[in-house]
Amino acid sequence: MGIRVFNVKEFKGKSIEEFIEYAKQYFSKYTIFFGLPSKNIESVNYLKKIGTTKVEENYVYTLNFEEYQPKEYDGEIIKVNEENWNDFSNLHDKIEGIYWNSERLYKQIFTLTKNNWNIYLYYEEGQVKGTIYFVYTPLLMEIFGVDFQDNKFDKKIMNNLLIKALNVSKSDGQKYMTYFVGEEEIDIVEKLGFKFLDKYELYKLELN
Numbered sequence: 705m706g707i708r709v710f711n712v713k714e715f716k717g718k719s720i721e722e723f724i725e726y727a728k729q730y731f732s733k734y735t736i737f738f739g740l741p742s743k744n745i746e747s748v749n750y751l752k753k754i755g756t757t758k759v760e761e762n763y764v765y766t767l768n769f770e771e772y773q774p775k776e777y778d779g780e781i782i783k784v785n786e787e788n789w790n791d792f793s794n795l796h797d798k799i800e801g802i803y804w805n806s807e808r809l810y811k812q813i814f815t816l817t818k819n820n821w822n823i824y825l826y827y828e829e830g831q832v833k834g835t836i837y838f839v840y841t842p843l844l845m846e847i848f849g850v851d852f853q854d855n856k857f858d859k860k861i862m863n864n865l866l867i868k869a870l871n872v873s874k875s876d877g878q879k880y881m882t883y884f885v886g887e888e889e890i891d892i893v894e895k896l897g898f899k900f901l902d903k904y905e906l907y908k909l910e911l912n
Contacts, residue, residue, distance in 0.1 A: 736908065741902040757907060759908050765894075774875070777871075779861070784823035792825060796851050804848060826865055833858070835865070845869075866893070
């Protein structure tokens with residue numbers, strides 16, 4: 705179970721408690737995920753108090769494309785197509801348990817009339833080393849993921865793939881993007897003009 709919006713002004717801990725008790729009546733044995741900004745101290749402290757498990761921690765950045773100027777990048781970066789699809793799927797499907805696996809992405813991109821997905825591959829000496837995949841809404845660009853060979857983060861590849869994605873998105877008329885990054889990506893996004901918003905924490909609770 706995931707909570708999309710939890711809009712509470714006061715008594716946040718009490719509100720979470722009441723929601724959990726309600727959920728136990730109808731969703732026994734489910735798992736609840738709470739995603740919160742770190743500055744929501746009252747809620748974060750309550751979740752820690754009741755023994756939830758922190759499963760993710762990211763830094764939230766935003767970019768206004770009107771302020772972004774396209775930049776040069778290094779490396780051979782190619783948009784995915786049916787001919788190089790196996791290069792993408794062999795790299796992407798090493799990540800287990802994700803909804804947007806290569807099979808679903810293939811159907812979305814090549815069999816549906818409307819496609820908002822963009823996927824680019826990074827090559828070195830003819831071998832794919834990384835990929836970035838992102839989607840468009842009317843004004844917002846969202847990066848769904850960046851994959852690396854052997855699942856090892858590579859700062860150079862990350863930087864070049866991100867620049868390519870930003871250049872394409874600006875050219876396509878996107879206005880804004882929000883990006884959740886780990887510590888290893890902070891230096892990259894800040895140099896490209898991203899602005900820090902907040903820290904994001906994700907907690908989970910198993911309902912008995």
